[in-house]
Amino acid sequence: MARVAQGDANACRLLVQRHLNPLVGLAMRMTESKSEAEDIAQEAFVRLWKQSHDWQAKAKVSTWLYRVVHNLSIDAIRRKNRQTLSENDRVQISENTTSTQKTQDQMLHQQDITRQVETAISHLPERQRTAITLVHHRDMSNKDAAHVMDISVDALESLLARARRSLKEILSESRKDLLGAAS
Amino acid sequence: MMPNSPLSSKDRTELTYLFDCYGAYSHHWPEEKRDWASNLIDHHPEAKVLRDQALEFDRLLDQSPAEPDSVHLINSILAQAPQKKQQPNQEQSILHKLWPFESIWRPISALTTAGIFGILLGTTSPAFLYQQEAIEMEIAYLEFSLGDNFTNNFPEGEID
Missing domain, CATH: 1.10.1740.10 (RNA polymerase sigma factor, region 2, helix turn helix motif)
Known part of the structure; x- marks a missing residue:
């Protein structure tokens, strides 16, 4: 700095x-x-x-x-x-978060997975979304994530647990398909 | 700890809670829980099953990293970043010591203007001034000599 x-x-x-x-x-x-x-x-x-x-x-x-x-x-x-929330922004979320793909089929399938996961995350309450993003996607320690959100570590853990539980429920129907493709 | 021994109820509950909160990646776990959890996974198949279930879900979440490409913003952000200050050279620093307030060109231009004005005045005005002075001296001399306005009111009386 x-x-x-x-x-x-x-x-x-x-x-x-x-x-x-x-x-x-x-x-x-x-x-x-x-x-x-x-x-x-x-x-x-x-x-x-x-x-x-x-x-x-x-x-x-x-x-x-x-x-x-x-x-x-x-x-x-x-x-x-x-x-x-406009439909346009939802599309942008999916378009901009795709990772590299080898073939067009794989790319389309990958986009589909990304879209489904992103949509599931978007259905979470805002604080749960933030908690899962900071800890899972940004690899932030529980203390740092709690500091960012201005909450206790216990509160953060509660948000994380509820977020993951909700995501499992939301994604349960297509989970096998998604997991098969992701692995 | 016996290998392949069943998990204790307490360990199972705590491990499940750990995976529920932080998932299966050990670098996401709180530091103080890492050794304990890794040890359980290494020694208990049940713990490993729990970890593998959590790992599946983590890999699913990884499919949506939420890192949109925003490189087009970099230049506009950097344009507002602090700029490096230019190091003043020796000449500039001496001037700065002489006149530490604002730009040195203000007092210099004021002095230069005053100097030029003085030179102009000195080279153009003296002929007129000298001429006027000479005339005044000449008039005074003549007045005194010829006595036109000479006051004849001395205390001793008029002088004939």
Whole structure:
């Protein structure tokens, strides 16, 4: 962060490259809108730039960024009616989260799995979505994830357990098919 | 611990809760539980079955990593990043010591303008000023010599 504060372009670029996509992903999971998620991630970095001169060495950049994105996403969710999620954004979620595929058939099948899992996750309450994203998809420790969400570790574990249980139920019908394809 | 021995009820409950919360990847588990859970999995087939079930579900979740490609944002974000300050050279730092307030060009331009104005005034105005002064001196001399306005009111009386 000292290098960022001194205006080291390489340090800034590395930081953005490392964290941008995961941050947009978290915000997108929370707000269910890609454009809003991108705005939130940008705003988080702008705040980081402003904060860089007074940065305290003990703070972890990634946790700080996730916390800002989390809080901004909560603000965004409060502002809008979540029921107005456009179909366009849902499609964007699926399109932008596909991983590499070898053949077209595999690609289509992979997209289908991704879409189903993403749709299942989108049906979870916002806090459960956030918890599962931070711990499972961002490999964040339970303490850091709890810090980002401003809750206790016990509360985080409760959210995680309920999220996984709900996802299992939602995906139960197509689970065998999905698991067969995923393995 | 006996290999292949059944899990205790307490261990089963705690292990199930661990998988329910954090899944099967050991790097997701709380640090203080890793050794304990790994040990159970290594020594109890039942624990391994529980782990494998959780692993299936984790792999399913992995299919949706939620990392959209947002590289198009990088340049606009970096445009707002802190910029490196230019190091002032020696000449600039001396000027800065002489005039630490704002741009050095303000006082320099003010001094230059005043200097130019002074030179112009000095080279153009003296002819007129000297001429006027010479005339005034000449008039005073003549007045004194010819006595046109000479006041003849001395205390001793008029001088003839």
